[in-house]
Amino acid sequence: xxxxxxxxxxxxxxxxxxxxxxxxxxxxxxxxxxxxxxxxxxxxxxxxxxxxxxxxxxxxxxxxxxxxxxxxxxxxxxxxxxxxxxxxxxxxxxxxxxxxxxxxxxxxxx
Numbered sequence: 001x002x003x004x005x006x007x008x009x010x011x012x013x014x015x016x017x018x019x020x021x022x023x024x025x026x027x028x029x030x031x032x033x034x035x036x037x038x039x040x041x042x043x044x045x046x047x048x049x050x051x052x053x054x055x056x057x058x059x060x061x062x063x064x065x066x067x068x069x070x071x072x073x074x075x076x077x078x079x080x081x082x083x084x085x086x087x088x089x090x091x092x093x094x095x096x097x098x099x100x101x102x103x104x105x106x107x108x109x110x
Contacts, residue, residue, distance in 0.1 A: 003074035010076060010085065011065040017092050018058045021051045024099055037109065043102045050095035057088035 028044050028051070061084045068078060075081070 003076070004069070006076050007065055007068060007074045007081075010081065011062060011069075014058050014061045014065070014085070014088060017088060018055060018062070021054050021058065021092055021095075024096060025051050025055075028099055028102075037105075040102055040105060043098050043105070047095040047098035047102065050091045050098065054088050054091040054095060057084045057091065060084040061088055 025048060028048050061081055064078065064080045064084070068075060068081070
């Protein structure tokens with residue numbers, strides 16, 4: 001039974017990352033945020049592309065996890081779960097870091 005709970009927890013964590021990534025996209029596309037600064041526009045664009053990759057990877061993890069649950073296979077070491085999960089996490093962390101730096105630059109510029 002712990003394997004099933006582990007897979008379910010991984011799916012839940014992926015759902016949280018998808019929700020946060022969606023919120024970060026909504027924050028990053030606001031014209032009032034990046035204004036007319038080319039530096040901020042570039043950082044926001046890279047962050048948005050990274051968030052899109054994170055969401056795609058998260059959807060892959062979510063769909064594969066649901067398939068594994070429905071088949072009764074509770075393997076967290078499934079190649080598709082591991083690869084896409086790491087991709088989801090890495091791109092999310094990278095993009096969130098870029099958005100945080102963008103906010104810091106915006107605060108310093110003002």
